[in-house]
Amino acid sequence: MGPRPRMTLERRYEALSWRGKLSEVAIARKLGVARRTIQCLFKKYEETGSAADKKGMGRKRLTTQREDRMLIRKSLYNRRATSRQLAEEIQKMTGKQLSTTTVKTRLLEAGLKSCRATRKPLLTAQNRKRRLLWARAHKTWTVQQWRTVMFTDESRFSLVSDKPVHVRRRRGERFNKDCIAPTMKQGGGGLMV
Template sequence: MVTCKETRAVIIALHKKGFTGKDIAASKTAPKSTIYRIIKNFKESGSIVVKKASGRPRKSRKRQDRLLKLIQLRDRGTTSTELAQEWQQAGVSASARTVRRRLLEDGLVSRREAKQPLLFRKNIRDRLIFYKRYRDWTAEDWGKVIFSDESPFQLFGASGKKLVRRRQGERYHQSCVMPTVKHPETIHVWGCFSAKGVGSLTILPKNTAMNKEWYQHILREQLLPTIQEQFGDEQCLFQHDGAPCHKAKVITKWLGEQNIDILGPWPGNSPDLNPTENLWSILKRQVDKQKPTNSDKLQALIMQEWAAISQDVAQKLIDSMPGQIAEVLKKNNTANTDSLHQLHVIVNKSL
């Protein structure tokens, strides 16, 4: 609201006589917010003159900024140029750069889309069954589980993209580039761990695919010694996903003969439930830092860095399981209450 100099002078005169902003507002001299702003300006500057705002005037009002935010949230993939065009239809003539600034003010930053497995209705149902079955498990309960997984490691950049800080003209400086090859050699590994620490890690021979024969060999030579070392005669559960070689009849029979109980039912297409995924990320970062230049060095570093992972790191990953399950259930419940209610009915019938 714009106030004339005489009105501002009256407000300041009353303020000097000891009247509060509330008292002055009762006289209907000006709106309360305006009175408080004038008094504040006087206290800071000692003048009743309102300072003119410096710089270019803002092109949009708060209501228009809120509209821009709603347009972006309606379709997260809309570009700043497209948003500027839609905003123009609402009466705001602004550049794509201005659009980006407004969105940044609202905490909306541009990032690459996160990749997540595509989940179908059965996947969602199975995941909810898993969450409900284990939502009351404590970190101590999860400490009795030995998790396993397979993962590929690639020579030259196993962990994907990496950010570097460089000066102008340093784009291809040796310290700012990641060497690449057209067909990077890939090493496949299998590993297991529990709250007691990392277990065995095995590297599959080159050009060897994981099948039921190789998997049984790994379980016999790698899993059994790890269970004996970490749990002894204590009861534990073994986790593996639903890969075809894991579900083979010969594997199920062999595990039964070894009296190894399976954590289940493990939902399909759900690598995010397995804390081993986080362990792989840690391992790959450590290996990448040392920039192996050939397959032998890569394999040696994988084994070396795996052995260097502390029991404390493994314990923290396991301890995070109850919180992760609770958080996912909370988000699911608030995201789509109606559809999840229907799924919970299915889940309850399945338990």
Template sequence: MGATPRQIARTFNCSQTTISKLIIHYQQTGQNQDRPRSGRPRVTTPADDRYIRQIHLRNRCVTATSTVATALGHAISRRTVLRRLRAADIRAYRPFHGMALTRLHCQRRLQWARTVRRWQRRDWARVLFTDENRFCLFRNDGRVRGFRRRGKRLAPNFIREVRPF
């Protein structure tokens, strides 16, 4: 387009040397694709990666080990499955345990929130807050984990309903 390497570098906020090398490479080869490099080839194809992602988004509590055993026709490792899921921003989390709230529950909670909205510090001092966190020293704590994206904690398919009675 007639622009100088300096103008292009300023536009893309990169080094002028990088732009000059790209221009030379394009003039020599006619393309800007990377040359083949050494290294281990990928075990999965992009289609396999999409399939792994779909399995874990459809059934949130499928483990990476069971995906290895059943998902693809060839052998892959559990770590490979976890890396592909992490690349798709899907990680293993504990499901949210809670009760399914009806419309009446939501209305009553909103009403309570509106009543305590103007509470002062002395009002909150009369409330007892308990901390019931559980700490695990070893990896296997017996909890079931599910795969989800960050910020989707309260998605309907990730909530495990708890019925107290």
């Protein structure tokens, strides 16, 4: 089981306000924490006169703000780069060895989440123009006219892998051209039945 979340400063002062009025056990029950937590809080308050944590508690950050910006810039330049590839690039530039977890954490802090790329047919400008003309020409068709059209069902068997592509993107960038994996007819090698 992981560590319990730390008590907020407000809850610490709430516990201190009950000091002398309630027992340590009663305060601990009321706040839903261990009795030892309350004991340590009271001891710390007697020694320092404050319930706040000491400045600089916790592990020091491994990367600087400049390195974080570098990492974000590299990720946005190549959205398909893996955490390992980004860590290697940063190591080449700064000499610091970062874990893939650190890289993921920094990118998540910047709002860059690893997601599957949106799959979308690869359309040229000419294809888009033709599709738009076709849609405009047929937008006034009646149900009777559409019933004369024969729709067919097809099954596709790939001869090559259709592995999902992962990209790093921010919220709302789903259809950004850098976050899309274009698909081709027959997938670059397939059989239609």
